[in-house]
Amino acid sequence: MTKKSKSAATDGAVGPIVELHDVNKWYGDFHALIDVNLTVGRGEKVVVCGPSGSGKSTMIRCINRLEEHQEGDIIVDGMELVPDVRKIEAIRRQVGMVFQSFNLFPHLTVIDNLTLGPVMVQEIPQDEAEATAMELLERVKIPEQAWKYPGQLSGGQQQRVAIARALMLKPKVMLFDEPTSALDPEMINEVLDVMIELAEEGMTMIVVTHEMGFARKVADLVVFMDDGEIVEAAPPARFFSKPENDRTKLFLSQVLH
C-alpha cells in the first residue's frame, strides 16, 4: 500500500518536502524543542507520538508558523520559513492543517467553511470553489451536510469537514494535530478511515496521534518524542517490535495493551 502511494505522489518534483534542521524553541525559559531534525519525503507518511507535553504538537505547528522557532531551519517545498508575512502565507498555502478541536468557523455553513480560503486567497470564482468543495465533501462522505452549520454536526462529521477544508487549497503536505483526541470513541474510526484513504491516494502526511493502529497501517516512519527531543525514529515494523530506547519501551508499554 505505502509503496504504491509513494510512486503516485512524487509528481515530478524531487527531494524532501519538509525539512527541519536543528530546530530549537523556547517558551520563556522552558526549552520546548531541542535540536529537532526531521526530513519528510514527498508522498510519505510520518506519525509522531509521545507523551503529552513532549513537544510533538509544537513541532508540527512550527511547520506552518503557528508557532515561531528561535533556532534552526525549517524548509517547506524548497522555501525556507523566515519571518516575512508573504513567505509565511506562501508556505501556508502548501500546507493543510487539521486541529484537535476541529476549529471550523461556526458562523459559516459547511460549504462556506470550505470555499472561504480558495475564494479569498487564490481568488477562485465562488461556483468553481463550490464544485471543488462538493467533490471533497463526497470524498469525506458527508455531501448532504453542505448547507448546515458546524454546530449541527457530530464531532466526527466536523473533523471530516475540517479535513476537506484543509484539502481545498490542494496542499502538498497535510499536518494532523491529534485529529481524533477530542472525539467520542464511536466516531474515531470514521475520521481514521478518511485519513487512511487520503494516505492511499498518496498525500504527504505528518500526523501527531496516539492511534498506534493507524501508525502501524500507514506510516513510513514513526517518530517518538519526549521532553522536546526526538528520542527514536523507525519504520513501524521495527518501531513496534524492536524499540531501542528505554523511554520508547516505557511509552509503548503504556499505550499498547
Add this chain to the structure above:
Amino acid sequence: MSARTAISFATPKSAPRRSPPALESGIILWLRMNLFSSIHNTVLTLFALWALFITIPDFISWAFINAVWQTDDPKLCREAAGACWAVVAEKHRVMLFGTFPYEEHWRGVLAITLIVSMAILSTFKRFWSYWLFVAWLGVTGAVLILLLGGIFGLTTTGTHQWGGLPLTLFMFVGTVVGGMPLAVLLALGRRSSLPAIKSLCIGFIEIVRGVPLITVLFMASLMFPLFMPEGVTINKFLRAQIGMILFFAAYAAEIVRGGLQAISRGQYEAADAVGLSYWQKTNRIILPQALRIVLPALMNDIIRAFKNTTFVSIIGLFDVLGATATALEDPLWVLFALEAYIFIFILYFVFCFSMSKYSEHVERDLSEGRNL
C-alpha cells in the same frame, strides 16, 4: 475477606415511548403561582393593588378626562383641572425644530422621514446588501442638502440654525456611523503586537473614558478653537459631532475588545492555516463572531449614544430637549412644562424601545441554527 452479595440492580425495560406529561396552565394557576404563592406575596399583591387603585383614577382624570387638548389660550388651561396637552400642540414646531427657520420646517420633516424610513428599511434582512450602504450614502447626502440648503433654490440654513429632532437624529446617526468603525479599529489596535499602535490606542481609550462627556464637549466647543491658528474655524456642530464620535468610539472599543477576547485561539489559527491575510481573517472570521457576541452590550451603548445627544444643549446646540426648554421660556406656557416634558419622554421612549426591540430580534435571528 467474605464474599459480599451486591444489592445494586437495574431493570431493562422496553415499554413504548410516552409523550411528556401535560403542563398545567390557565390564568388561575398563573395568579396563584405569581401573585399569591405565599402570605408575603399575597400581602404585597394586595398592597400594590390598593396603591394602583388610589393613583390610577386620579391619573386618568388628569391625563385624559379633565385634560385640555387643543386651545391657543393658556388661560383655559390654567382654569382646567387636568393636563394641558395644548402646550404640545402650540409649541411642537419649536420643540421639534428649534431654531430652524419656521417656513423651512418642511425640510426638517423630510429629513426626519428619510432618516427614520432608512433606519426601518435597514432592519429587514432582505435589504442587507451593498446597495443598502449606497442608499445610506444617498440619504445622508439628501439630508445634508435639506438641512444645509444653499442649492436647488433652497435658502441657506447653516448648522447654527439647526435644531430639534433633525439635529438629534443627525447627530445620533453620525455618532454611530462614525464611531463604530473607529471603535473596531481601536479595539484591534489595542490587541496589536506593534507597541506604538497598541499604546496609542490604549492611551486614547483610557483618556477619553476617564473624562465625562460634558468635558469632551466643552473641550470641543471652547478649548479646541484656542489651539487653532488664527482665522481657521471649524463650525460648532462639527466639533460637537467629532466629540460625540470620539466618546462613543472609546466606550464601544472596549465592548468590541471583549468580543475579540471571547474568540478562541483556534479560530485565529484555523484562519491562518487556510492562508487568510490579517485583514481577511479579521473581516471574515473574527469580527463577525466577535460583534455577534457583544451585540447586546453594543446596542446598550448605541441607545445611550442616542440619549447622550441631549448633552449638546450645554454648548448651545438645540437638540429636542434643549429646544423644548427654549420653547417653555414663553411665560404664557411655562406652567405647563410637565406636559411638554412628558411628550418628550414618550418621544425618547419610542426611539429607544424600538432600538432595544430591534436588537433582541437581531440576536434571535443571528443565533438561529448555529451553536456558538
